Amino acid sequence: MTLSWGQTLLVVLIVAAAVLGAGLIVILARATGPGADGGSVVRSWIAISLVLGLVMFTAFTFAVNDTSLRSALIGGLTASVGSAIAYYFSAKSSDQARQDLLNATIGTEAVPDLTGLDESQAATALGKTSLKLEVDPATPPDGRRVAQQNPPPGTQSPKGTSVVVRFGP
Incomplete structure (x- = not known):
């Protein structure tokens, strides 16, 4: 042609x-x-x-x-x-380029605020998303509440990302 x-x-x-x-x-x-x-x-x-x-x-x-x-x-x-x-x-940095490709491929979602929730409530909150709950082994739940989480609340994270929580008083 x-x-x-x-x-x-x-x-x-x-x-x-x-x-x-x-x-x-x-x-x-x-x-x-x-x-x-x-x-x-x-x-x-x-x-x-x-x-x-x-x-x-x-x-x-x-x-x-x-x-x-x-x-x-x-x-x-x-x-x-x-x-x-x-x-x-x-x-761009290679990490940012890789993140751009992942975000375009699988998408992202906002990380909910888990602060102040017990383990069951945190699992329920993350159950409404594709994110996974991961408890920091150094801080077992033992009836305590989430004191810290990573990634922080409101962060756009790739679907399927683990949210690591630390329990405290």
Whole structure:
């Protein structure tokens, strides 16, 4: 399949408009969202620009009628995708990147506040979620109440995470 120059230009314009719109949404969301920082806007905009370049590169690849040149361009596209992936993982700590992938795959949920509950109540509260109760062996329940928990209440944790509780007076 070969695109005409008019079709190629149309693809480029549509992609440019979509990326510009996505960039504006990212900027607005980061500016108004909690914990926004300028670095995340720049990083997001660079990632969007990389995607724009790759999509435009793909459109131009299919506009070329020479099969050997097209093969070389597709090879370049593959290398560019590898570079974009390397950029993403090098721009963030590996733990944060791994956490992003896990959150996107399995989702997260808020950790409930277990402070002041006995073991049975804490188990019931976590039973309404996909989180698991884990009692710190150094502080057996013995009728006492939850004094500390990790992760803290309100934290967004991956589904299936264990919530470690410590009992105290």
